[in-house]
Amino acid sequence: MSGRYVKASQRCLSLLDQCRTMSQIKQIQSHLIVSATLSDPFAAGKIISFFAVSSNADVSHVYKLFLSLQHRTTFIWNTMIRVFVDKNENATALSLYKNMLQSGFLPNNYTFSFVLRACTENSSLGLASHAQVIKLGWESYDFVLNGLIHLYANWSSMEAARKLFDVSTDRDVITWTALINGYVKSGHAELARELFDQMPERNAVSWSAMITGYVHMGMFRQALELFNDMQLSGLHPNHAGMVGALCACASLGSLDHGRWIHTYMDRNGIELDRVLGTALVDMYAKCGCIEIACSVFEKMPDKDVFAFTSLISGLANHGRSADAIQLFARMQSEEVIPNEVTFISVLNACSRMGMVDEGLRIFNCMSVVYGIEPGVQHYGCLVDLLGRAGLLEEAKRLVREMPMEPDSYVLGALLNSCRVHGDVELGKEMVESLVERGLDHDGVHVLLSNMYASSNRWDRVVKVREEMGAKKFRKEPGCSLIEIGGRVSEFVAGDMSYLLVEEVMLVSLGIDNHLKFLLLDDGNSNSNIC
């Protein structure tokens, strides 16, 4: 390389350090091409790594640049693989790795930290990579070993993960956290917690791993307790920890805790990004504060499909179907692409409001406009929509003609509409076919029994209950959580042990009477509330 190139290269690289936008980088890059500086692998590597760290990297652009290079280094290969892994294009990353080997480059410890991440969904390639790691002698290198433990833990292959953990002589907080995460994924709450208590050093990431671990395992109280312990230990909650805690608040109905986190965010100037914003919207909606959920949503600068879907389903759950449908329209006008979960929420909203035509239209646009093939859950919503509206024949036809086997929830929706509209015979027929095919979860039997009850056939009710007892079905008791004065109380159907039981019963009787009065007043009887 001549002195002239080196000088040009140095000038450009110092300019690069000040670059902030993609167009600035592209300008420098074209300058480098003109001055032939890109034939300097160091300069080229610097450019590519700039793309690698920028979050809005244009992958196809940087890949073209990579392909145009005459001379590549291990660093350049590593960085290019990293770009694809960061963009979740794992297959491309791995085929690039293969090309790297074919071009005669040896992977180093850095290569493996990217390659192992690319293997999280593909265990056979992961095993092959592990073999390579061993062959090249990187297995006991801390970063690589941590990557391997994470890999096995991620597949819930806890024996292998544990073995690697046990042989590790150089465990750090990441090694421990990776293993804890594996026990969480495989549902071993106690083992995970034991490790968490044992680990010599904890940071915000390990705390939030355990907190979100509890959330994933449905242990919401433990999650919130740990979130409190974290602050008592003097650590500030990080982004993921707050998201996990908010999720626990949403499930527990713990509005006070959720509000506390919101206030904490405001006071500390924590940005309302997509993930945290959605977690807040979800928490407020599930804790009954749909208005606050709406206002948080409006404050989010960057609303993605998850944010919209959260609020749509929140509105639907609050009986505000019209607002839910309107939000869905707004989502489309803002060019946010709905996903399959969005459609479940929207169809639910239609179903509750009896909007049959709108529901059918939306169901059709799912595949026609968005290329999302309706799944069994969407058919379930549609059956529910038709059934609730009293269109039993159409609902039955849909169940017959749907392209996949109806699951117990689809049939449950049909059964429910049989009950509501008094078609006891069809209901009975359906339950028999469900039993035959082994799709009779406890809810199906409860529906059948309720159906007989509402047509006053008490002998049949007793019979179904007896059958359930014989089959050892036990319906999970209905349960709801409510927070009063900072304390979460749990109400389980059939449980009379809580304080103030009499007052609660009186209030609920009052509500019942009020509803009955409304129904009688309304004249068209029992079609909607049951």
Added chain:
DNA sequence: AGGTGTGCCT
């Protein structure tokens, strides 16, 4: 001569 990475997030 000079730069890369691992664990938690709706």
